[in-house]
Amino acid sequence: MSAAWIICKRELRSYFGSYVAYVLTGLFLLLTGGFFYSWLRYFILFGGYVLPSGLWQQVFLDMRYCTMIVLPLVTMRLFAEEKKLGTIELLWTYPLRDGEIVLGKFLGAWIFYLYMLVPTVVGPLVFYQFYAFDLSPFLCGYLGVLLLGTAFLACGMFVSSLTENQVVAAMGTYGIIITFWYLTWNEAVASMGVIEVLLKVSLFDRFLNFARGVIDTQDIIFFVLFIAFFVFLTLESLAARKWRGVGSAS
Amino acid sequence: MIEAEGLTKRFGTFTAIEGVTFHVEAGEIVGFLGPNGAGKSTTMRILGGVFPPTVGRASVAGHDVVRDSLRARRALGYFPERVSLYTDMTVSEFLEYSAAIKRVPPAQRARELGRVMERCGVQHMAHRLIGTLSKGYRQRVGIAQALLGQPPVLILDEPTAGLDPEQVSEVRQLIRELKGHSTVILSTHILPEVEATCDRVMIINKGRILAVDTPRRLSQRLQRLSEIHVEVRGADAAAARSALGLLAGVLSVEVLHNDRGNVTLRVHTEPDRDLRDRVAEAVMSRGWRLLELRPIQLSLEEIFLKLVHEERVSA
Numbered sequence: 001m002s003a004a005w006i007i008c009k010r011e012l013r014s015y016f017g018s019y020v021a022y023v024l025t026g027l028f029l030l031l032t033g034g035f036f037y038s039w040l041r042y043f044i045l046f047g048g049y050v051l052p053s054g055l056w057q058q059v060f061l062d063m064r065y066c067t068m069i070v071l072p073l074v075t076m077r078l079f080a081e082e083k084k085l086g087t088i089e090l091l092w093t094y095p096l097r098d099g100e101i102v103l104g105k106f107l108g109a110w111i112f113y114l115y116m117l118v119p120t121v122v123g124p125l126v127f128y129q130f131y132a133f134d135l136s137p138f139l140c141g142y143l144g145v146l147l148l149g150t151a152f153l154a155c156g157m158f159v160s161s162l163t164e165n166q167v168v169a170a171m172g173t174y175g176i177i178i179t180f181w182y183l184t185w186n187e188a189v190a191s192m193g194v195i196e197v198l199l200k201v202s203l204f205d206r207f208l209n210f211a212r213g214v215i216d217t218q219d220i221i222f223f224v225l226f227i228a229f230f231v232f233l234t235l236e237s238l239a240a241r242k243w244r245g246v247g248s249a250s
Numbered sequence: 251m252i253e254a255e256g257l258t259k260r261f262g263t264f265t266a267i268e269g270v271t272f273h274v275e276a277g278e279i280v281g282f283l284g285p286n287g288a289g290k291s292t293t294m295r296i297l298g299g300v301f302p303p304t305v306g307r308a309s310v311a312g313h314d315v316v317r318d319s320l321r322a323r324r325a326l327g328y329f330p331e332r333v334s335l336y337t338d339m340t341v342s343e344f345l346e347y348s349a350a351i352k353r354v355p356p357a358q359r360a361r362e363l364g365r366v367m368e369r370c371g372v373q374h375m376a377h378r379l380i381g382t383l384s385k386g387y388r389q390r391v392g393i394a395q396a397l398l399g400q401p402p403v404l405i406l407d408e409p410t411a412g413l414d415p416e417q418v419s420e421v422r423q424l425i426r427e428l429k430g431h432s433t434v435i436l437s438t439h440i441l442p443e444v445e446a447t448c449d450r451v452m453i454i455n456k457g458r459i460l461a462v463d464t465p466r467r468l469s470q471r472l473q474r475l476s477e478i479h480v481e482v483r484g485a486d487a488a489a490a491r492s493a494l495g496l497l498a499g500v501l502s503v504e505v506l507h508n509d510r511g512n513v514t515l516r517v518h519t520e521p522d523r524d525l526r527d528r529v530a531e532a533v534m535s536r537g538w539r540l541l542e543l544r545p546i547q548l549s550l551e552e553i554f555l556k557l558v559h560e561e562r563v564s565a
Binding site for chain 1: 295298299300301302320321323324326328330332334335336337338339343347348350351352353395405
């Protein structure tokens with residue numbers, strides 16, 4: 001059994017061992033379920049028969065907010081808690097590579113995210129019993145939610161590795177995510193030329209295609225790079241303990 | 251088993267340790283003694299692979315702690331200064347987790363857990379949450395996790411800090427029992443601890459090692475003046491004082507007590523001269539009775555203060 005998996009299991013035990021997991025899952029399901037229900041009623045009342053650009057787009061765009069609100073609260077403890085408790089020092093002295101620690105923790109948070117995400121398909125499944133809709137745009141939207149959420153998790157894990165305060169970790173993650181979002185809100189924020197560049201690196205605009213049921217490899221590559229970038233930053237942040245004090249003031 | 255050569259660690263402009271060099275033979279128990287902030291934990295963290303030194307090199311069981319860090323860490327059990335454990339796990343869950351990370355084969359895990367829990371006296375706490383344990387028990391769980399997998403080297407950073415006297419003596423007993431099985435390096439700022447448990451002592455202050463030797467030899471080495479403690483019955487204090495003061499090689503005599511014919515004196519002699527037989531002779535020949543006669547050795551505490559003080563003077 002690989003070391004990353006052992007760490008991952010401990011993370012999961014830690015999530016499910018406290019009521020925080022259930023509060024977060026409850027909040028997530030309440031929000032996603034509420035949005036799904038209200039959009040479903042809206043489109044039934046006003047007759048939106050083109051689901052990909054109608055119901056699904058709205059549902060997934062709202063799901064984006066739900067992940068944005070909840071996931072930083074999932075990742076905030078990953079490293080901050082260990083730093084606060086001091087258990088991180090124990091971890092450093094165990095025969096573990098930094099990569100194994102990061103992979104284990106990331107995997108733990110990701111599996112927890114899956115656990116929150118899976119029950120959200122219940123509503124659409126019930127809906128499917130009454131109206132057999134085309135599944136592919138729906139699945140495409142979920143792929144987008146999964147990628148977007150994983151990106152939030154990577155970002156949150158990095159911020160958590162910078163501090164020993166969980167509140168700071170969550171706030172910092174919100175800060176980064178909201179900055180990415182706000183920058184492309186409208187062209188008044190920046191000139192049109194800049195906006196075009198920003199749109200390319202905006203998580204939310206990259207997500208839009210998925211919500212509409214369109215899979216663009218460029219979008220997938222963007223998310224994979226975004227995730228890899230923050231995982232890399234996390235590794236660097238952990239390695240900082242090694243180069244701090246090396247060669248300085250010699 | 252443990253080698254450290256010229257270890258220096260700087261944090262920005264602050265130098266935590268400088269030129270720390272020592273080695274520890276297999277099976278030895280070595281005490282790292284120094285006041286708080288002397289650099290004990292920094293040295294131990296370098297050995298434990300928490301961070302590398304700025305300058306210098308160290309190895310544990312023949313593996314360089316920087317270049318071959320994983321193998322070095324596989325050979326050691328580490329007890330961190332701030333005993334920090336996952337408070338949301340039970341004792342056995344936590345030890346199970348540690349054992350898995352330390353690659354104790356699954357088939358042997360249950361037996362190994364039983365062994366370390368018994369050794370540290372926590373078997374009856376196996377199913378308690380670590381967060382609900384007293385400080386003493388947490389400390390024992392911390393030591394238990396270090397013992398998992400029977401690593402050849404143990405690094406214990408202040409294993410008895412914050413324990414009550416009974417627990418302290420239990421932990422010391424535990425450490426003494428490790429003798430011969432493991433190489434142990436432990437740090438403390440409590441002097442009797444070193445005398446009670448260690449084969450050798452390294453005295454560190456302000457990031458530098460001041461002395462490395464057995465507690466006994468250290469006291470001999472630092473004894474500039476030899477002193478003899480004498481207790482005589484049936485003598486007058488002034489007479490005893492002058493009688494002993496006349497002996498060749500005696501520099502001065504001090505009367506410590508004079509209690510109804512029982513006189514206690516301290517005789518300062520020239521270094522490296524054993525005048526005990528002469529003192530005995532002088533007392534007997536005057537018809538006094540000799541109650542006690544022993545050379546005085548500096549306690550570790552005095553040695554320590556002396557060394558730290560000398561450094562302050564020379565600095």
